[in-house]
Amino acid sequence: MDRDAFWTVVDDAAASSNGMYATVDRVRETLQAMPPEEIIAFARIQQELMAESYRWDLWGLAFVIHGGASDDAFEFFRAGLMSQGRGRWELTLDNPVRASEIMAVEDVDDLELEEFLSVAAEAYESATGEAMPDDALAVRYPPQPLGEPLDEEAMWAMYPAYDA
Numbered sequence: 295m296d297r298d299a300f301w302t303v304v305d306d307a308a309a310s311s312n313g314m315y316a317t318v319d320r321v322r323e324t325l326q327a328m329p330p331e332e333i334i335a336f337a338r339i340q341q342e343l344m345a346e347s348y349r350w351d352l353w354g355l356a357f358v359i360h361g362g363a364s365d366d367a368f369e370f371f372r373a374g375l376m377s378q379g380r381g382r383w384e385l386t387l388d389n390p391v392r393a394s395e396i397m398a399v400e401d402v403d404d405l406e407l408e409e410f411l412s413v414a415a416e417a418y419e420s421a422t423g424e425a426m427p428d429d430a431l432a433v434r435y436p437p438q439p440l441g442e443p444l445d446e447e448a449m450w451a452m453y454p455a456y457d458a
Contacts, residue, residue, distance in 0.1 A: 295335035301380040303336065308379045317377050318409045325417035333421065334430045337414035340376070341433040344411075347372050347387060350441040354449035355390050358456040359397065359405065367406060374407035391453065398455035 307320035325333045356363040356371035363371065376383055386393040397405075418426040444452065 295332050295339065297339055300336055300339040304377065305379045305381075308377065314374060314377050314407050315409065318407070318413050321377075321410075321413050322417045322420070325414060326421045328417075328421070330418060330422050333414055333418045334426065337418070337426065338431055338433060340411075340414060341431050341435075343376060343383070344369070344372055345433055345435045347375075348436050348439050349387075350439045350444045351390050351452065352386070353439055354444045354452050355386070355394055356405075357446070357449045358394070358453045366408075369411070370406035370408045373410040374405035377407050377410045378405075394453040395455045 303321060303324050304317075307317045307324060311317040311320050325336055328336075352372065353363060353368050356368045360367060360371070375386055382393070385396075415426045418424075450456070
């Protein structure tokens, strides 16, 4: 599985679902029908994307949308964003300010989706009867968010569409 195939799985699930939790269910169903090595590849790509999106500007976006963002909340925010498909993901990573303007108009108030982070592991266990091997995901995560650190004031200034 490559990134295009990864996004095809996510996009197809998001397009045929009504809501984020239904998307998780559809992705899980799709993955369960795949060979174990493809499920692992999906999980690895997901982790690579999560690592690449570990950025201060995105943390700022999560912060202003939710009125704060802990480490976990930022992780779940990115998972929820990913579950919405390639278009939303790439727009947000390429131009988070523009994405924030769109999200403000859509009145997005909850993009956190912890369940999307475990979808591949659950599918793997369901398909094989075993837990996904611990060494399957050898993705290095940055020790700190990428980019220039932002304080709370800078986060609010970066995303004026959410300025109260």
